[in-house]
Amino acid sequence: MTSPGRLRTLAAALLGLAILVAQAQAQTTLRVVPQFDLKILDPIWTTAFTTRNHGYMIYDTLFGVDEAGKPQPQMVGAFEASPDKTVWTFTLRDGLAFHDGAPVTSEDVVASLARWAKRDSLGQKMYAVLDKAEVVDAKTFRLTFSRPFTMTLEALSKPSGVPPFIMPKRVADTPADKQIEDTTGSGPFMLKADEFRPGEKVVYLKNPAYVPRAEPPSGTAGGKVAKVDRVEWVMIKDAQTQVNALVNGEVDMIEWIPTEHYAKLKESPGVELVNAIPSGSYAMHMNHLVPPFDNPKIAKAAILAVNQEALMRAQIGFKELYRTCTSIYPCGSQFADGQTSYFTGKPQFAEAKKLLQEAGYDGKPIVLLYAPEFVVLNKFPPVMAQLLQQAGFKVELQTMDWPSVLIRRTKKDPADKGGWNMFITGWGGPDTMNPLFLAPLTGNGEKGWFGWPTDARLEELKTQFLFAADDAERKKLAEQIQLQVFDGAIFAPVGESTPLTAVRKNHVSGVVKAPITVFWNIEKK
Known part of the structure; x- marks a missing residue:
């Protein structure tokens, strides 16, 4: 016969186990398909x-x-x-x-x-x-x-x-040119390092010790309240598979929808499309450190090959989701300006061929980086390759995944020795609102952003902008900076689009309007 004391002990143990099981079951996990893999x-x-x-x-x-x-x-x-x-x-x-x-x-x-x-x-x-x-x-x-x-x-x-x-x-204290190895932070979530699987999954746990501000969340400010216990970034490369996973409830959120499935997602009764972040833009970037784009005439010829309408139509597809824009700043924003020198966003093949001839282009293929599985950008490179060929360039599309593009673009070697000549990427609205926010205008030469152009005039204008007396003076300087970007053939805007986030309707709420995607305040039912 079991004694009353042992029964009480057993009951307490069973109760404790039940509480642990209930707590585990009560934990909420938000499963998200991010824009691309985290490496x-x-x-x-x-x-x-x-x-x-x-x-x-x-x-x-x-x-x-x-x-x-x-x-x-x-x-x-x-x-x-x-x-x-x-x-x-x-x-x-x-x-x-x-x-x-x-x-x-x-x-x-x-x-x-x-x-x-x-x-x-x-x-x-x-x-x-x-x-x-x-x-x-x-x-x-x-x-x-x-x-x-x-x-x-x-x-x-x-x-x-x-x-x-x-x-x-x-x-x-880690040198700026070396990546950190310790991911200790103080934010609302913590990286679960033992479950980090590049190419498969990234896991974050709610930081129970985080003290949020008292204000409501707004942008990247206010109270960062983690309302789920666990966030999983699930890497799904194929666009159709992403959509199927959301519709079937296998994931709760697609950060940026694959636009070729916009119509299907829009009509799906179990899906809600959320416009949480501002319109972003795309740009073509060149490596100015090595041939042929170390020659400004050849770089300008590449810019003259840009056909914004063709590129945006291929990538985005739906006219209500994109627009052409020749300004390096968001169209309609404080510094947006129509003065773009020779750049019209429309191809000027005859002028491009003339510049190539004057510059003595030797016909060596330029290496254009291409990530076919990255649905946010994968239609741009093939179309850009065709446009460049029409302008007189020879082009080699080199295929890799997007994280490999990010690593490859750090290399300063000639393209035939592991480097590169060109890639196309996207920018959020906050990245381009201000000339001093624009990453492609960082530094000068090898101290700058990937592509490493050297332009003393541009540096001088940026410094003047920094210390401008008022908004009117900043506006004039922003115009001059834009003109110098084109005259110096630094990079070329490709167009703008409205990124949409898809969530499971009636299951996910609280997505914060912010300049970037944030995961605090999101609730899951």
């Missing part, structure tokens, strides 16, 4: 959107931008600027801690900003006039500039390209 985990080292989104999962920023694009404090609790805007003092808010339990300190912030500034266009300009970044105490730091720096908050809240994520000092 690079360092958001300071690359401008890849998936790596940037990964950054927002596990890191936090000093400031965010609200839905209107205005900087708002995030990790910062209070700040003040001297009347002449040369001295800025910031105090961190209470409750900030890294995933390992260590408090976030001013030393972590100063080290993180220093590393970020080596990789980002605005960061480089900012630190060029920074006299010192000093730790005042554990929660207070100060930035002192040699001249008034009115774009401090814009820099610290930069939402895309290379956002200034805050990392532990030991991680931020």
